[in-house]
Amino acid sequence: MRLLHCASLTVRVVAGSVLFLAGCGDYTGPLYATRNGDIVFESNRSGDREIYRMHADGSGLVRLTHSPYSDQHPTWSPDGTQIAFFSFRPPAGLYIMNGDGSNVRALQWDPMHTEFPSWSPDGRSIAFQGNMAGGAEIWVIDLETRRVRQVTPTGIVATMPAWSPDGGRIAFRGYSTIGITSADGSQLDYINRPENAVDSDPAWSPDGSKIAFSRYVYDGETAHQSIWVMDSDGYNQTRLTQWTRGIDFVPTWSPDGRHIAFAHDVEENYDIYVMNADGSNPRNITNQPGINYRPSW
Numbered sequence: 001m002r003l004l005h006c007a008s009l010t011v012r013v014v015a016g017s018v019l020f021l022a023g024c025g026d027y028t029g030p031l032y033a034t035r036n037g038d039i040v041f042e043s044n045r046s047g048d049r050e051i052y053r054m055h056a057d058g059s060g061l062v063r064l065t066h067s068p069y070s071d072q073h074p075t076w077s078p079d080g081t082q083i084a085f086f087s088f089r090p091p092a093g094l095y096i097m098n099g100d101g102s103n104v105r106a107l108q109w110d111p112m113h114t115e116f117p118s119w120s121p122d123g124r125s126i127a128f129q130g131n132m133a134g135g136a137e138i139w140v141i142d143l144e145t146r147r148v149r150q151v152t153p154t155g156i157v158a159t160m161p162a163w164s165p166d167g168g169r170i171a172f173r174g175y176s177t178i179g180i181t182s183a184d185g186s187q188l189d190y191i192n193r194p195e196n197a198v199d200s201d202p203a204w205s206p207d208g209s210k211i212a213f214s215r216y217v218y219d220g221e222t223a224h225q226s227i228w229v230m231d232s233d234g235y236n237q238t239r240l241t242q243w244t245r246g247i248d249f250v251p252t253w254s255p256d257g258r259h260i261a262f263a264h265d266v267e268e269n270y271d272i273y274v275m276n277a278d279g280s281n282p283r284n285i286t287n288q289p290g291i292n293y294r295p296s297w
Helices: none
Strands: 004-008 009-014 017-020 039-043 052-053 071-076 082-087 093-098 105-109 114-119 125-130 137-142 147-150 158-162 169-173 178-184 187-188 199-202 210-218 223-231 247-253 258-266 267-274 292-296
Touching: 004 125, 052 071, 071 114, 071 292, 082 114, 093 114, 125 158, 158 199, 158 267, 169 199, 178 199, 199 247, 210 247, 223 258, 247 292, 258 292, 267 292
Parallel strands: 114 158, 223 247
Antiparallel strands: 004 009, 009 017, 017 147, 039 052, 039 292, 071 082, 082 093, 093 105, 114 125, 125 137, 137 147, 158 169, 169 178, 178 187, 199 210, 210 223, 247 258, 258 267
């Protein structure tokens, strides 16, 4: 057993399970309603990476965090009132704040890395990527008890978790493919095995029938990275973006499932685009030099 401390936070780690005995600011947010359609994202337009919020057409931009340390990987709670994110502010780890940027409080801290939070659909838990078992695993923290449990086994690569809308499954990036684990960790499968490609950034459609993802393809002469979509069982894989320059990644669905937002990078200039769910009509909604990245809708 080892003990970790974060101000008032005391943590016991026993046999791969982490128990948070006291919180760094207890989570008391409401559970489950609907998001309002705004997009949160990270941007370095202020000098370091901060979290911003905007309407789906790019208007109504609001800066939510004001920290000298990088704030990254924002994700909406199911009810649209809370945002989880990763921050390098001390203690580095996962944080939660209100949707307007107020009431920032530490959620989970460990001397090792934790990132890529993903809310359960009932708003009671958050999945995240951590290396508390020595590799890259998916973990889940219960927001009431602060107990943390390991979901994917030690020894495999499991990053970028995305919780299914039915609450029963968590998609993740494996070494080069998309995997799905049951939320309790009892079952694990890989739903696609691409050749000469690397798949990442899984994102469930609101009805759970599809998964959007990014695919990096190298054919021996050229390389490209695009947004793809497939059925949640891995079938019917379809490429959505067809740029001649740049790369695409980190897709996120609109709450009604009719659109997908994603990041598009041309020569280290990252902007957020929105397109129809079939890949048509992509449009830039940030139009800002630098990094505008990892949207959550």
